[in-house]
Amino acid sequence: MKIGIVRFPGSNCEVDCLEAWRVVGESPVMLWHKETSVKGFDLIVLPGGFSYGDYLRTGAIARFSPIMEDVIHFAQNGGLVLGICNGFQMLTECGLLPGALLRNEGLHFVCGPQYLKVERNDLPYTNYYNQGDLIQIPVNHGEGNYTIADEGLKELEANNQVVFRYVTSNGEVNESGNPNGSINNIAGIVNKEGNVLGMMPHPERVVEEIIGGTDGKGMFISILKDWERRMKHGA
């Protein structure tokens, strides 16, 4: 599988993403943000970090990096694009995903393990999980408070675009399970077509027991299995 991880000035999770892919046997390519083509790739990862120092708004300046024009084109043509943390912020900034990410409620930077509920397993990103799975994936952000206007929220829920929700250790979707004030406890969403996923938690940080867990590994296995299945059917 040909995987590209885009490195922006200020990215800091790109090597973690690279290692996570190595754990499942893949060798991604690191792409500098000044490149202008993502032709031939099967997946583009926009990693976490603080691109451009989070100046102006998180992800706002990175969204205009030279490579993004082709990433947007790639996504609009069905290419898989995964945005994690700062990558999710870029995806909302460039309009590939609806809504926006605000300062966390209470203004606290949150950093630690977080329970999530898997709402969908019919996506290239989540087929290895079961619907309703309770997984623990770390969060690490100051601006992960997902918001969207009422109408957009209705549409998002009606289209089943919420992929992960923040929950308590018992799997309850409530305020105490919500680390940042996100509306409807939204931790990750997908576009209507199902090929662009953005999430605040970091699955790449939990792919080996030695680093604290393997609950994130399922996402990498899912993507790989989906690709293998498509290759087998000549898609």
Added chain:
Amino acid sequence: MIKAKIKVTLKMSILDPQGSAVEKALRSMDYPVDSVRIGKYMEVVLPEEARENAESVINEICHKLLSNPVIEDYSFELED
């Protein structure tokens, strides 16, 4: 040259966690405050030859980059 004084504010429908924190602090200092909203102020200087299209250029950059229309509103004044 021509200077644009730009204000970017969160839409009223969007909760402002920073504004709420400052509001609470002011109340705890016994100021009779109803609400506080925090925004951004920016100055963009355009060259003299851009004078004719200044308004549309500033609108465009506010819309594209300086504000996020999903959550923010902007306004500006042009000054010589």
